[in-house]
Amino acid sequence: MIFLWVGLGGAIGSILRYLISQALQGSTGLFPIGTMAVNVIGSIILGALFAMQETSGEVFKQSMWLFLTVGICGGFTTFSTFGLEAYLLWKEKHVVEAMLYMVSSMIVAPASIASGYALIKSIQS
Numbered sequence: 001m002i003f004l005w006v007g008l009g010g011a012i013g014s015i016l017r018y019l020i021s022q023a024l025q026g027s028t029g030l031f032p033i034g035t036m037a038v039n040v041i042g043s044i045i046l047g048a049l050f051a052m053q054e055t056s057g058e059v060f061k062q063s064m065w066l067f068l069t070v071g072i073c074g075g076f077t078t079f080s081t082f083g084l085e086a087y088l089l090w091k092e093k094h095v096v097e098a099m100l101y102m103v104s105s106m107i108v109a110p111a112s113i114a115s116g117y118a119l120i121k122s123i124q125s
Contacts, residue, residue, distance in 0.1 A: 009066070089101060
């Protein structure tokens with residue numbers, strides 16, 4: 001049943017991401033303001049949910065927590081999850097690991113995009 005909650009949340013988050021991105025895209029020239037807005041909004045929401053859960057002692061049952069965080073926030077933006085994971089490392093004083101995670105993610109993700117792109121282009125030619 002949890003898979004259904006996560007899937008439903010993911011669908012809702014993905015639709016919201018599309019709507020917001022489309023509404024804002026192109027309003028500032030080349031800068032991807034729609035994607036930036038989604039990443040910031042998703043990160044604020046995930047941070048707020050985490051604070052509520054942490055300070056109030058499990059406000060949400062597991063299925064609702066997964067629906068909101070993995071489902072909606074994950075479908076809305078995986079960048080929010082990246083932000084939370086980096087924050088948790090930093091908060092727990094794992095500064096080296098937090099910095100390594102942030103810097104490597106910012107390098108590895110675009111490099112992986114380039115690798116996938118190059119792979120398909122080489123297969124197609």
